[in-house]
Amino acid sequence: MTTMEIAAEHGVSRQSIHTYRRTGAFPQPVEEQGSTRVRFREDEVAAFFEANPKQPGKKRSSPPEQGEPVTTTVVDPRIRQLAEARQRVGHEAYGSTANWNSLKPDEQQLFLDEAASWLRAAVEAGLMPPAERPTDRHMAVYLDEEGLLYGEYDGDDILRLVWVSEQAQSKRELEERGAEFRLLGWSE
Known part of the structure; x- marks a missing residue:
C-alpha cells in the first residue's frame, strides 16, 4: 500500500502517516522490485490502525x-x-x-x-x-535538525528548498503589500 492508499482507506492525512512514521510506531516500508515508491504491507498497516484508532x-x-x-x-x-x-x-x-x-x-x-x-x-x-x-x-514544509527547509512534492517525496539570491525580495516591501510571515526557527 502507498501512503495515499493508506490515507484514503483509514481516513487519515498523509501528514499523519508521516508523523506516525517519525515516532517509530508505524510499520516499516517494504521494498518493491522496480519501484521507488514507499509501500507498506496491508496487514501490518491494518494491525497498526486497529491498535491505534484515530483520536x-x-x-x-x-x-x-x-x-x-x-x-x-x-x-x-x-x-x-x-x-x-x-x-x-x-x-x-x-x-x-x-x-x-x-x-x-x-x-x-x-x-x-x-x-x-x-x-x-x-x-x-x-x-x-x-x-x-x-x-x-496544503503541502507540508519541514525543517530538519540542521535548519534546512524541505517541501512536499508528489506523494511521499520532499524537495530541499534552496535560496536563490537572484529571486530574493525585500521582506519589508512584501509586508507593506500585505504579506504576513511567521518565524519558524533559525538556520546557520
Whole structure:
C-alpha cells in the first residue's frame, strides 16, 4: 500500500502517516522490485490502525496506575517533546537532575496534559501549524535538525528548498503589500 492508499482507506492525512512514521510506531516500508515508491504491507498497516484508532489530540481519560508506563493515544509527537522539555527546563531551574523516566506516571501525565493545552493554544493562535493537513491542497514544509527547509512534492517525496539570491525580495516591501510571515526557527 502507498501512503495515499493508506490515507484514503483509514481516513487519515498523509501528514499523519508521516508523523506516525517519525515516532517509530508505524510499520516499516517494504521494498518493491522496480519501484521507488514507499509501500507498506496491508496487514501490518491494518494491525497498526486497529491498535491505534484515530483520536487526534486526545489523551487517556484516566491517569495510569502507579508503576504502569504512561501511554497516550496522542497522534501529535510534539506533545511529548514539549512535555519532556518543560519538565527538564523546570527541574534545571532548581538544580535538579530528575529526568523524564524518573517521574511517576501521574507526574508524566500532568506534564503531557499541560503540553497538550499549550500546543493546542499555540495552534489556535497561529504560532504553530496543526499536526493534521488543513486541506488536500496544503503541502507540508519541514525543517530538519540542521535548519534546512524541505517541501512536499508528489506523494511521499520532499524537495530541499534552496535560496536563490537572484529571486530574493525585500521582506519589508512584501509586508507593506500585505504579506504576513511567521518565524519558524533559525538556520546557520
